[in-house]
Amino acid sequence: MIYRQQLDDISFNLSKIDVFGRRMKKAALSKCFCAEFERQPFSKRKKVGIFLKGIYFLNLCALLFGMGYINYNQNRGVYYSDSLSVTYGEKIWNAAIINGIEEPRALLFSYFNGEYRRNETLGLHDGRPIYTEISKFVNGEPFTTTVGAQIKYCNSERAWVLAHDLIKKSDIEDESDCPWLLRSQETTEYNLLNVDGDWSIWTGNLQENGHFFAVDNECNGPADCNYHGVCNDGKCECSEEAGYYGIHCEHQKACRIIRGGKGEGGLWASVQWATDEMLIYQRPVYAYQGKWCMNNLAVVCPLYVPSLTSLISTHQGGLPAETLEAFNVDPDKDQVFLVYTGSRWLGVHFIGTKQNSPTRDFWRGYVQNFHAFWTNLYTTQTLFASDPTSKSSISE
16 A cells, blocks of 8 residues: 555656646646546547557566576576585584494585586576585596585575585484585575575584685686686686696695705605696695605705705705604605695505505596595594695695
8 A cells, every 4th residue: 555655656746747748737736627538439449458458468478588588597507606616614523424434534624625516417406506516636527436515505494505415414314305514594595606694514513603605616807817817718727837727826836845844844745747736625745755855856946945956965854753653654665645635734644655656547536536524534644734724835
């Protein structure tokens, strides 16, 4: 009723300023107004009626076509992001329950940081796209054996959620049709990038301060490539001369060889296949070289290594012998690697890799399916861990 009164007031005010013609203006300004309207012949009224019906029909067709076109494009995912970069913060669930595995496992949510792509095979879930976690390898290939997490919308929760088919909150059967690890605030938003506020997170109990941050990986200009590359057809092409890489050209190539501080960190060299560097979570992987440098490493960073010759002859540092002994590291058979895991660098003991001399194909398959959680990296094999960092290199 109020809406109709407002329309009447608007029409009356427009009439007073001569929007609808002189007769309507006179009627609006006069205290009393009387007018007779001649009744139009039936034939003329019929023509007018047919004309108006035609106009209404065309408007209806245009409206239905527009709605159908939008709905068609929505189902095709035209209005959704194809790829997202997602970070989850530093929350830890110390005893995550995994289907088929008896022992619970520590789950750092930052392990699931990385790229998520819209899964066209699965289509839509409750009218929204499903984003699936992909490989942590730098070129973003899909996992071949590892099962990735999913971000999707659930009508039953009225929220977007992070879920995994193999991870559950409890040994008790969950009757929910949408078991989740991370859940947004209630929303009807179709676009995940428009969802605001903190997320609820499960760490053995419900907490309300979960972190979730997503960025569209499609670029629209050089600013989206951090001015370290050009935007071509929605993707950043990074400047090779300047040494930048990453989805948004946000990383700069790190030093090939680094040295630990105070003479006790030892010498570390990034792992390479010919001219290709092994990258996990878009960071290089460093192999511990002990007191000496590998003979086939020619690229040296002046900031850390004055010269290769002097380094070989003078570097006497290394990981403390008691540390290596405590973790049963056999220098003739085993290797220690520095690996980035989403937010932290871990020094990890790999048993038998030096003795077995894994091939390039082995390492490529390993990194394509590497996931810090499913590889169970944070175990008794971990010698040390860094503080959280998002920098491109451990040496920054």
